[in-house]
Amino acid sequence: MEKLSPLSHWPVYQRDSLRALERELQARSTKPLMEQAGQAAAQLALATAPHARRIWVAAGPGNNGGDGLEAAKHLHLAGKEVIVSLLLDPDKHPADAKAALARALQAGVAVQNQLPSAWLASMTEQDLCIDALLGIGGTKPLNTELQNWVNAMNTSPAQVLAIDIPTGLDADSGLVPPENLAVNASHTLTFLAGKPGLFMNHGRDVCGQIWLDRLEGGLPAHRTFQKPAPQAMLNVATTRHIKTHASHKGSHGDVVIVGGALGMGGAAVLAATAALHAGAGRVMVSWLGGSANTLPPDVMQPDAAALELERLSVVAGCGGGQAIAERLPDILQRSAHLILDADGLNALAADEGLKTLLRLRGAGKPTVLTPHPLEAARLLGISTAQVQSDRLKSAQRIADLFSCVVVLKGSGSIVAAPDHLPVINTTGNGRLATGGTGDVLAGLVGARMAQGMNAWDATCTAVHQHGLIADQWPADKGLTAQHLALQIQ
Numbered sequence: 001m002e003k004l005s006p007l008s009h010w011p012v013y014q015r016d017s018l019r020a021l022e023r024e025l026q027a028r029s030t031k032p033l034m035e036q037a038g039q040a041a042a043q044l045a046l047a048t049a050p051h052a053r054r055i056w057v058a059a060g061p062g063n064n065g066g067d068g069l070e071a072a073k074h075l076h077l078a079g080k081e082v083i084v085s086l087l088l089d090p091d092k093h094p095a096d097a098k099a100a101l102a103r104a105l106q107a108g109v110a111v112q113n114q115l116p117s118a119w120l121a122s123m124t125e126q127d128l129c130i131d132a133l134l135g136i137g138g139t140k141p142l143n144t145e146l147q148n149w150v151n152a153m154n155t156s157p158a159q160v161l162a163i164d165i166p167t168g169l170d171a172d173s174g175l176v177p178p179e180n181l182a183v184n185a186s187h188t189l190t191f192l193a194g195k196p197g198l199f200m201n202h203g204r205d206v207c208g209q210i211w212l213d214r215l216e217g218g219l220p221a222h223r224t225f226q227k228p229a230p231q232a233m234l235n236v237a238t239t240r241h242i243k244t245h246a247s248h249k250g251s252h253g254d255v256v257i258v259g260g261a262l263g264m265g266g267a268a269v270l271a272a273t274a275a276l277h278a279g280a281g282r283v284m285v286s287w288l289g290g291s292a293n294t295l296p297p298d299v300m301q302p303d304a305a306a307l308e309l310e311r312l313s314v315v316a317g318c319g320g321g322q323a324i325a326e327r328l329p330d331i332l333q334r335s336a337h338l339i340l341d342a343d344g345l346n347a348l349a350a351d352e353g354l355k356t357l358l359r360l361r362g363a364g365k366p367t368v369l370t371p372h373p374l375e376a377a378r379l380l381g382i383s384t385a386q387v388q389s390d391r392l393k394s395a396q397r398i399a400d401l402f403s404c405v406v407v408l409k410g411s412g413s414i415v416a417a418p419d420h421l422p423v424i425n426t427t428g429n430g431r432l433a434t435g436g437t438g439d440v441l442a443g444l445v446g447a448r449m450a451q452g453m454n455a456w457d458a459t460c461t462a463v464h465q466h467g468l469i470a471d472q473w474p475a476d477k478g479l480t481a482q483h484l485a486l487q488i489q
């Protein structure tokens with residue numbers, strides 16, 4: 001069993017591929033997967049709620065419920081006071097879950113078909129609820145009974161361990177539909193591989209600490225098998241730019257921020273500060289009508305005409321307003337490396353000519369696009385809700401459309417590029433949802449590219465580091481974009 005950490009490099013599968021993986025693994029495993037899953041859940045329950053006296057297992061009608069029944073059996077045998085509430089649909093009860101029910105009953109587990117309300121009312125914080133209602137088969141809104149059971153878990157003082165995914169959360173999208181509700185878990189033990197929904201949108205809020213058991217314990221040691229391809233990977237190993245002794249400022253690359261229209265100078269300052277602290281050799285701002293007297297003295301302010309874009313990492317669009325559109329044809333054609341952010345992306349979305357120029361840049365002049373969901377929606381000509389309902393696909397579509405590296409920002413940032421498996425970044429949190437943190441990210445990507453990283457590595461590394469700084473931020477100190485930029489190393 002593995003605990004999710006910023007370094008976890010787990011494969012991530014959507015529902016259909018998970019089913020295929022499950023079939024392949026089940027066919028080769030000497031031990032039924034459900035038995036392994038139930039045992040792992042019981043083990044985690046005992047480790048995370050060691051003083052639990054009472055354990056309530058809410059079990060659903062499918063195989064997720066079967067996992068819960070297996071766990072209940074082990075916990076009962078470990079001496080815990082266990083009640084299983086089983087929402088049974090006898091006609092549809094899968095064979096594995098039926099067998100798990102028989103084993104639990106035989107072991108003496110108390111199984112009933114309703115909420116043990118009085119018993120639940122006397123649970124304490126040390127006790128435990130196990131959510132085995134729905135797993136990856138939960139695709140429809142919860143019916144009233146399921147909602148009542150989820151409510152009982154969410155209002156209990158006891159901890160909640162969700163099996164596979166918290167009930168109510170969509171495994172693929174990470175969304176909880178507005179008319180729905182989801183289990184609010186303290187821990188989630190997921191099986192086989194990561195599911196995209198655990199790491200994005202509402203998933204980040206309802207999963208608590210995430211754990212993975214790949215259920216490979218029953219594979220004969222000498223047998224390997226070709227797994228179906230995952231849809232994404234979590235994180236990638238990050239690299240640091242080391243400044244050698246025998247280097248000078250010219251060795252670490254030059255970044256220019258083209259941004260800061262009148263009244264929006266702060267965005268350019270933030271991007272420049274980030275690039276500076278990330279260790280770029282020289283950082284410049286080319287103003288788009290604004291100016292800021294808060295610009296660090298180490299940042300240069302050259303004339304636009306004097307910029308040698310052909311040898312620069314250009315971060316364009318931060319606080320760019322309408323003015324960026326005029327500069328973009330030149331920037332798109334000449335910049336050595338380009339990071340297009342904010343109003344630069346809005347200008348691109350509105351102009352077919354700019355889109356053509358972007359496509360013409362090709363691989364020789366690498367480009368990174370850093371849209372948030374609304375900017376992504378404009379680029380794709382769809383709604384923000386459509387982007388959020390399949391963040392992996394949306395990021396990949398933009399990457400393929402423009403042959404660029406793309407970061408789709410937000411809860412669970414995605415990095416995508418043509419011919420790459422997308423990466424879901426697991427660092428970062430809601431404290432980043434404050435004005436200007438996106439400008440900081442754009443400046444950081446610019447610095448990493450200036451320092452010689454390719455666009456993919458630079459972007460993955462920057463997104464990871466940006467989120468990690470936010471995760472390590474002191475709980476009693478407000479996070480602002482400016483202070484975030486100052487923390488970059």
Ligand SMILES: NC(=O)C1=CN([C@@H]2O[C@H](COP(=O)(O)OP(=O)(O)OC[C@H]3O[C@@H](n4cnc5c(N)ncnc54)[C@H](O)[C@@H]3O)[C@@H](O)[C@H]2O)[C@@H](O)CC1
Nearest residue numbers: 033034037062063064134135136137138140141142143164
């Ligand atoms: N078959 C196996 O041996 C294994 C199964 N596993 C578990 O099995 C889960 C998937 O099992 P299933 O495919 O049976 O799916 P689930 O157990 O997630 O749910 C399917 C059942 O719930 C019902 N349902 C779905 N949404 C509902 C709603 N809104 N209101 C009322 N009923 C609803 C469906 O009609 C169906 O009966 C995984 O998430 C995982 O927990 C894993 O342990 C791996 C091994």
Ligand SMILES: Nc1ncnc2c1ncn2[C@@H]1O[C@H](COP(=O)(O)OP(=O)(O)O)[C@@H](O)[C@H]1O
Nearest residue numbers: 372409410411429430432433435436437438439
């Ligand atoms: N809920 C969240 N969880 C994790 N990261 C977030 C969240 N909200 C925003 N972020 C991150 O904060 C940054 C915000 O960028 P952006 O939306 O462009 O804001 P701005 O334009 O104000 O700089 C992005 O890196 C994004 O991924």
Ligand SMILES: [K+]
Nearest residue numbers: 131134163165
């Ligand atoms: K569940």
